[in-house]
Amino acid sequence: MAIPRICTADQFTLLEELGSGSFGVVYRAIYKETGQVVAVKQIDLESSDDDIAEIQMEIALLSGCDNEHVTKYYGCFVKGYKLWIIMEFLAGGSSLDLLKPGPFPERHIAILCRELLEGLSYLHSNGKIHRDIKAANVLLSSEGDVKLADFGVAAQLSNNMSRRNTFVGTPFWMAPEVIKQEAYDYKADIWSLGITAIELARGEPPLSEYHPMKVLFLIPKAISPALEGNFSKEFKEFVGLCLIKDHRRRPSAKELLKHKFIRNAGKTTELQVLIDRKREWQARRLDRVKPKLYQETVATMNSVDSLTDPWSFTVNSVGPVRITETEILMEDLDDDEDSRGNSTIKARPSLSDLPEPVSELNISISSSHDNQRTIRASHDKREHDQVLRTSSMRDRADRQRTIRPSRYLRETTQVTNVNVAEIAAPLKENSSIIGKHVPPQISPTTEEGHLGRKAFVDILSTLLAKLEYRTGQSVQQMDASARLANGWKTLDAVDPATEFFLLQTIVHKIQDHEQLRSVLLPSTKSVDNNSTSISPKSSGTCSNIDLPSIPTRSPIEQLLYARWLEGLRSRWPDV
């Protein structure tokens, strides 16, 4: 018998914890009436600053799916501060768990990819984007059925809007167009699938040796990762198709289902091997983890109890004394008719928004303060999350952490309130994010020092910046450039005299070197040809070189960019 859509907490017995994350905690549970095992996801609404409407979105999305490749949703209800979402329990666990004993063989990956493509094809034809495809979100039943899970950041495209530009997902798996906040569509899931395929084959997604925040800068700039190693040509080609950087050229789920790698894939029952393998691996390990059992949390919300006795309402009132100023009020109303449009803009009306008679008070507050409230509150929440997590789990969990939409949505809608100039300063520092911290610049004292600093300001700083913004390189190449740039900046900051000496020596050595001189300094005139970018006044004349100019952003873009950098930093401190 199926679980009814309308259910209550006492119909379920909660067993051990299956996992937890920023969204809440998932338990294995039993539906008492039939003994059916289910998964219960509990979201603490009180500690979440997100609008309940966003969680509602996730539910609406889940309940709009009925497909064998998507985790089944049974129903949900509120108990105390917690929302319980009842879902299908998948005994095989997530593919991330199954990866613990080691990477998957290619034949199994082919099956998984086919099943995932089936699921994606269903979602996409229903106008939904998952936006967080990764091994951790792919669950297996004990029979080997593969299902998509966690719709925490998924999006529904409506008829009017076929594209999104919200910044969500988990960095390692995020498509370049999502990171760049361009308009993107279903194809973003295909990229993530390609990354997941590599994850399954190698145990980790590409670039996993880097910090998640750094990866955000690497993915859009670097050439696409490729599957390397002892794998079939078909598999490598399949991954290559998923990871085509231009999403317009990237194939759809339906198209990929016709790919040879997928067509030749075997039955899902074969995947049971992976589940058995994990079980054996677990049994061999001595440090078996004890399951965490569900404990009902006692509400410890004694927040503002500075008062011991409640309010006293025993007033001898003789009924409400109504002030009859209806006529005046009607006039007020007429005035308001004209300004009706304005009143909808602010998120929360302050006292100063009240019409004259009430607001004879002197509070002049701009609505941007409210802005800060919501944003800072989300910071607090994250810190809270981190405290809850045990330190050994922390790194891994952080890397898996999904970026959720709320903050960014809010920012895009409220961004007009913020002073652009305030944001511009931090952005400058952020633009060299790839490197480590550069020490504060000293003022040169010697002649050499002044010359070194001059060389840096006029020539090298621009050159180094361009070096960093070059596209189409491998990650290793980009990393090398970034290190050089950073090293040089550090040198300039602390020791411009040595910087000058270094430059001087290089120039001298080149002049003394016959072959290099003929190439690098053939004549004074043609110097411009090869090294225009080094020219101090390179404005306008340097269009013929390979290095593209630093991408310019609109003020709004800059602002958003700075904002999410800030948000990401608080999530993953010390890059």
Added chain:
Amino acid sequence: MAFLFSRSSRQKSPQELARSLKDSLQRLEHVNEKKKVLEDISRTDGQIKIVLHGDGNSDPSPDSIALLAQEAYSIDLLYYIIHSLPRLDFELRKESTNIFTTLLQRQIGQRFPTVEHLNTREKVIELLVKGYEQPDISLNCGQMLRESIKHEQLAKIVLSSSLFWNFFDFVQLPAFETASDAFSTLKDLLTRHKALALELLTRNTEKFFEKFNGLLVSSNYVTKRQSIKLLGEILLDRTNYVIMTAYIDSPEHLKLIMNMLRDKSKNIQYESFHVFKVFVANPNKSKPVLDILVKNQDKLLVFLPEFHSDRTNDEQFNDEKQFLIRQIADLKPDPLRS
């Protein structure tokens, strides 16, 4: 099986598609063997979808859409689409919803022909509202209803009839998804078309707040939290100035809000503050309201400085809190009126 029918059945005209869909939907009510009829509906839906959205390779033709829509209006197809929802399966309900909302968005210049049609068919909107009573179709109906009430004429059908009051029950339904969907609709009804909402509030001020207070004391945390927030939005909207002054004259409302300031949930406390502040800021407090505030003056002066004192970064909140503390400190029983 898309490839099967495209070969076996000849291309139907848009009008024929509309008639054929209505036909199947009606048949569904009488037959025992539904499977065959559901297959027919699925096939017709698929063809209608191509008329409305194109087939991926070619864009839809406005002429065909017009023919389909005209026929749909004249045979009352939209009514049958909603009426038959409970008898359809999961995927077909979504198809029906899609056809409905696509037709609804149809626009010719400044005109929305489907909206005009529905405006004469109040029964359809009524069916959509009643959809919340059936868990299986509540979300489909909610989606179509919210899309409908974006248009003032259609919102008016709900706001000016007894249909509106049903929402106070819907938002308290045990199924979270239905209740919260109904809440978004309620919120849209009360905030989207301000003049319409004001009309309702003015005509039924007492009834409205009686019902609304019921939500504020709900045992369901989500209902409570969402409704206190909505109350703040309604009261602080300039359009609703008259409503606000009526609201803050009542000592019963003040008591309720003061109790909510001490709710266990921090979020609810905080939202209550934004309603409480209006009572205190009102320069023309009614005597019973003033009496309560005076009577609790000392307690409030202990309570407020500690209230959410960890919100150090929320400048607006802190400024307003300081203002309230000053106001309350200066409170004196009104000698003229007592």
